Amino acid sequence: MEKSTERFPLAHVFGFVLSLVLTFVAAWVALEMNLSFTIVMWIIGTLAIIQAGLQLFMFMHMTEGEDGKVNIINIAFMVFCAVVIVVGSIWVLTSGHAAH
Amino acid sequence: MGIKWDEILITGDPIILGSQIAILLTTLGIIGGLTYLKKWTWLWREWITTVDHKRIGIMYIVAAVLMFFRGGMDGLMMKAQTSRPEMSFLDAQHYNEVFTAHGVIMILFMAMPFLIGLMNVVIPLQIGARDVAFPQLNALSFWLFFSGAMLFNIAFVVGGAPDAGWTSYFPLAGKEFSPGIGNNYYAISLQIAGLGTLMTGINFIVTILKMRTKGMTLMRMPMFTWTTLITSVIIVAAFPIFTVALALMTFDRLYGTHFFTVAAGGSDMLWANLFWLWGHPEVYIVILPAFGMFSEIISTFSRKQLYGYKSMVVSIVAIAVLSMLVWVHHFYTMGSGALVNSFFSITTMMIAVPTGVKMFNWLFTMRKGRIKMTTAMLWSLAFVPNFVIGGVTGVMLAMGAADYQYHNTLFLVAHFHYVLIPGVVFAVFAGLYYWWPKMFGFMLNEKLGKWHFWLFVIGFNVTFMPMFFLGLNGAVRRAYTFSAESGFAPLFLLSAIGSVILAAGFAVFCYNIYWSIRYADRNISSDPWDARTLEWATASPVQHYNFAKLPEVKSLDAFWYMKKDNEGLTLKDEEIEEIHMPSNSGLPFLMCVAFGIVGFFLIFEWHLLAAISAVLIIAGLIYRSFDYNDGYHIHKDEIKKTEGAWRKMEGKVNNHVS
Ligand code: HEM
């Protein structure tokens, strides 16, 4: 708030455009290229992780925290949520009846 | 685009025609009234464009009370339909629409805004701040909620109501089995309202972490502030899941993708999974602020510090973590296997531990306290045993194996009403009676309050207690009728009678508001309950800058010690400084309109119109990016005048405790 913020937000615009590009590439790979299912999954999975990393640095102020402890709590919380949602969903949806 | 004009308004049903006429007349009445009384500019300047957290809070509460009325009417309609076997008041389709509307409205448009409204009014005051961290974002949160809520509410007269339950499970909710536009309302309007909630979560995290007054360390924060902080963290963790799930649902329904449709490799169970990954944390989002309010009220009216403050904090944090780890208990019967079900049974039962700790803390707070039986305190007292019934039946449902018996019966419906009504509705009533004088400068009538309390609590138990037994006898939920041979008739009738008593309680509540606005004593002190936290250290109703001089905190229950040590209560002229405040803005309201228009077009699948009007939203965002308005300053003279007015007044409270 104190600092003047009337500078052009270059990093944000760049991150935004790059995110769009990554998304469209993923859609293009899945819809237009005739690759096997596993290869498509690997490619779009990789693109998704790159995009998540990109957003963390471009928008989520990963590198700007003034206080190390707060940053560690934030990252731990983030990892916890991601693991619960992703690993949890895969576990729940692929065991039991779904496994047969 | 093929707009079918004749299908926009629902026709051919007398109840709906009646509602359409009523809605039209009310709208005309409001417009006419405002014009006649020349209140348009007042409405725009004082309320619609406001960024004051107290006013935003009040608007949330007003909207929530209206939504409670709507959701309650839906509840009564269902109770009327099942009061006798083979009733033909609502047909099956209509019943489906009504329980869907009831569930969504009660949770998302009644419980959430009611709690967020009280949070808005109280939290900045409790931490000794002048506003939330992002006042204009706060207004946007409200207006997005309002936009989503209004869209959802017109569904039943315009285009058709959603009918797949508040959970909207696939495949039923998909295009194949629900071809109408009804379920588009669910996807789009909840999306818009959910954005607002997410912003509220972020706003309150920053507010509480960054804007506490001097001396208020984390461990000196009032319990309501703590629970709001943790609630906001859960909102930020859970709501994005719902955002994504709803977006995928929208793609499936509007653009023919197959995320949740089994055709072409989608997974319908993925919806249930994502829904409850958000849905279970959501129930803790509504319960935790309520816990905080009970803590404040019990401590105030027992005239004691909250017992076991640290263990309270630890248990809220534990509940927050566990709440993310239990979602599968909503669909054990999906058949994920013994290992998955056992894991989630255990995590679910573990939640009972921190909740139990809190229960004992409240009881020990009251032990040896000098308890004052105000209406707010009565609600808090009734909460304890009623919520325990909900909790114990919850532990029964937590056992995966046993749940195969209870699943989808009225036992479950009784359970979650025993959690949600004592946990949320009792809490917001308690909070409303408690903080009403802070908001408006007069009290709600205590005698009517007690009528309201007894009718509501008795009615609630008579309505929902029979449902436990109906469920155990095999009555399923979401069924619009039952046969005489089933033997369910007496308990269903008893339950219906209970809901009439419940409704009478709500009517007394409405009358109480009316009575108090007209007749209540305006000459009351700014601290009528002899309370303990900082919101009572300033005027009632609170002046728009909250505090002329920011209070300094030296311990828990700061205001209590300020009164006891007679410290920091006075204001000297030389202490007054100019105060910087944010300016009002019409942009949040315009965004509400823009989102409403885009949402409406999307719901009707008029894609071109939706794309064109989406420009409005983007224009709003761009405008905001270049908005460098830095707010304004309040002059010393004005502050001196305002402060002089309330500090001199030695109002006594008339019989606030019977
Ligand atoms: C005020 C009195 C209330 C009455 C008379 C009432 C009555 C009912 C009834 C009859 C059902 C449907 C049972 C069935 O056939 O499956 C129901 C479902 C439900 N109620 Fe209430 N209720 C009330 C308050 C509330 C409140 C305060 C909440 C939440 C804060 C709530 C949340 C729900 C939900 C989520 C459902 C499930 C909807 C669905 O099946 O999709 N109710 N209620």
Ligand SMILES: [Cu+2]
């Ligand atoms: Cu749950």
